[in-house]
Amino acid sequence: MAKSWEEINSRIAAGEAVVVTAEEFSGMAAADGLESAAKKVDVVTTGTFGPMCSSGVFLNFGHSDPPIKMQTITLNDVPASGGLAAVDTYLGITEPSLTRGIEYGGAHVVEDLIRGRAVRLKAIGPGTDCYPRTEIDTWVTLDDLNQAYFFNPRNAYQNYAVAVNSSDRTLYTYLGPLLPRYANATYCSAGALSPLLNDPTYRTIGVGTRCFVAGAAGYVAWEGTQHNPNQVRDEAGVPMAPSGTIAVIADLKQASPEFFAAATFTKYGVSAYVGIGIPIPVLDEEIARTLALTDADLTATIFDYGVDRRSRPSPGRVTYAQLRTGEIEVDGRKVPVGPISSLPAARRIASELKRWIAEERFSLTQPLQLLPQPGTQSFKPLEIRTEEAI
Amino acid sequence: MPRKRFDLRFPPRQAAKPVIYHLVKDYDLTPNILRAQIEPGQQGRMLLELTGRKEAFADGLAFLEREGLTVSEAAADICLDDEKCVVCGLCTAVCKPQALYLDDDFALKFDKDKCVYCEACVIACPRRAITLRF
Ligand code: SF4
Ligand code: SF4
Numbered sequence: 001m002a003k004s005w006e007e008i009n010s011r012i013a014a015g016e017a018v019v020v021t022a023e024e025f026s027g028m029a030a031a032d033g034l035e036s037a038a039k040k041v042d043v044v045t046t047g048t049f050g051p052m053c054s055s056g057v058f059l060n061f062g063h064s065d066p067p068i069k070m071q072t073i074t075l076n077d078v079p080a081s082g083g084l085a086a087v088d089t090y091l092g093i094t095e096p097s098l099t100r101g102i103e104y105g106g107a108h109v110v111e112d113l114i115r116g117r118a119v120r121l122k123a124i125g126p127g128t129d130c131y132p133r134t135e136i137d138t139w140v141t142l143d144d145l146n147q148a149y150f151f152n153p154r155n156a157y158q159n160y161a162v163a164v165n166s167s168d169r170t171l172y173t174y175l176g177p178l179l180p181r182y183a184n185a186t187y188c189s190a191g192a193l194s195p196l197l198n199d200p201t202y203r204t205i206g207v208g209t210r211c212f213v214a215g216a217a218g219y220v221a222w223e224g225t226q227h228n229p230n231q232v233r234d235e236a237g238v239p240m241a242p243s244g245t246i247a248v249i250a251d252l253k254q255a256s257p258e259f260f261a262a263a264t265f266t267k268y269g270v271s272a273y274v275g276i277g278i279p280i281p282v283l284d285e286e287i288a289r290t291l292a293l294t295d296a297d298l299t300a301t302i303f304d305y306g307v308d309r310r311s312r313p314s315p316g317r318v319t320y321a322q323l324r325t326g327e328i329e330v331d332g333r334k335v336p337v338g339p340i341s342s343l344p345a346a347r348r349i350a351s352e353l354k355r356w357i358a359e360e361r362f363s364l365t366q367p368l369q370l371l372p373q374p375g376t377q378s379f380k381p382l383e384i385r386t387e388e389a390i
Numbered sequence: 391m392p393r394k395r396f397d398l399r400f401p402p403r404q405a406a407k408p409v410i411y412h413l414v415k416d417y418d419l420t421p422n423i424l425r426a427q428i429e430p431g432q433q434g435r436m437l438l439e440l441t442g443r444k445e446a447f448a449d450g451l452a453f454l455e456r457e458g459l460t461v462s463e464a465a466a467d468i469c470l471d472d473e474k475c476v477v478c479g480l481c482t483a484v485c486k487p488q489a490l491y492l493d494d495d496f497a498l499k500f501d502k503d504k505c506v507y508c509e510a511c512v513i514a515c516p517r518r519a520i521t522l523r524f
Pocket of ligand 2: 468484485486487488489490504505506507508509510511512
């Protein structure tokens with residue numbers, strides 16, 4: 001029953017493609033059998049909406065008169081990089097404000113820009129023959145900028161940790177407050193809707209894949225940082241702990257505040273909820289098999305954040321179906337668990353992407369280059385050493 | 391047994407302890423102090439949950455008023471800003487009495503009667519979408 005990328009794209013162009021979300025697809029596979037669902041459906045859409053710290057935007061401000069070579073740059077008091085050309089910058093979303101700390105950071109600046117709000121730009125330059133101005137203080141909006149685009153080095157983690165805390169004090173983490181002595185647990189994945197869990201061995205998601213990024217049409221630009229295809233996998237080949245990642249690029253001017261939301265994790269720092277959705281072509285029954293997996297088939301690993309080490313001990317594994325019930329068992333105790341990744345938003349993203357393909361004829365792109373495959377690289381730690389030890 | 395919540399305001403010199411003691415001893419009401427702001431020389435405030443027989447409520451409240459306290463039905467509330475909330479669910483993971491919970495569609499729900507005004511959700515919410523009105 002194999003279908004080619006070209007066949008699927010011509011059906012999309014003709015407005016004939018059958019597109020369903022990953023949740024709908026597993027429902028169809030359960031009702032009519034995998035073979036029938038795979039035959040019927042051309043594209044399955046996925047979605048996720050969780051905090052993704054490794055995100056940020058490139059901005060170009062245009063030149064003032066006289067021009068300035070911006071070296072120390074702030075946007076609403078949040079420092080941006082002065083390490084690029086005169087009026088280019090990169091603003092990382094986790095950067096805290098100089099005046100308001102983590103209650104307002106890079107992510108909040110990006111959200112303000114997307115919402116059309118003016119942002120105060122201040123910069124200092126060295127004053128050179130070609131860039132004589134040494135200081136600037138002005139206001140900019142997203143419309144004023146020449147280019148403004150996301151370049152997020154690591155988004156859409158393939159699976160993620162379930163966090164618990166065995167220690168005696170509350171820990172404030174990027175997975176939220178973890179109450180002492182296993183009093184709660186948190187997790188952060190869209191489970192069966194998660195893009196990379198639906199294509200566990202990166203057959204269709206690769207460099208050049210067109211996708212949904214914060215409401216804009218963007219692309220997978222590269223493997224994400226910390227991409228680790230060598231994580232432990234189940235019989236279906238799906239990783240059971242954090243593994244693959246992607247870097248994405250997309251126009252900030254097309255982004256929507258519905259799918260990008262600044263966040264502050266108390267006593268941890270700034271982050272942002274980023275909406276990512278990826279369409280997956282139903283090329284054959286092999287890919288259909290992983291597309292049909294449900295939360296009951298997908299496993300996450302519990303990690304104890306109460307232990308202060310790089311390799312945290314794991315008190316076990318749970319399925320996403322168990323996590324979704326709101327209670328899991330850790331070391332024989334019942335522990336209430338809550339998500340950090342929004343399931344309603346993930347569903348909206350998968351549906352929106354489905355609408356793009358079905359109604360706006362958003363076509364699929366075959367990867368120009370595959371992401372590093374299982375069996376290749378793994379994730380290297382950073383060793384602390386002295387100059388003499390090199 | 392009926393359970394009700396009250397917002398008590400104390401005049402500056404009124405100590406909190408004896409009145410609570412009398413509610414227990416003389417009126418057989420079981421108090422649960424949800425929140426209190428009592429500082430010497432200032433008007434104090436307490437959010438009190440009382441459990442007891444129906445008739446005891448009226449007598450107990452009349453006693454408090456005789457002692458110079460102003461009593462009203464509790465107005466404290468958790469306010470959720472829907473514009474800011476992204477329905478992530480993190481607040482439900484820190485809400486011990488499960489006043490905040492996700493329904494079958496993973497929409498966020500709040501059961502006011504279960505809330506103990508601990509503010510754990512206020513601190514946890516990454517969108518700063520929850521405030522406590524007290
Ligand atoms: S933590 Fe905040 S944003 Fe998340 S569901 Fe609760 S109120 Fe909404
Ligand atoms: S104040 Fe405490 S009890 Fe009330 S909703 Fe928030 S976390 Fe739950």
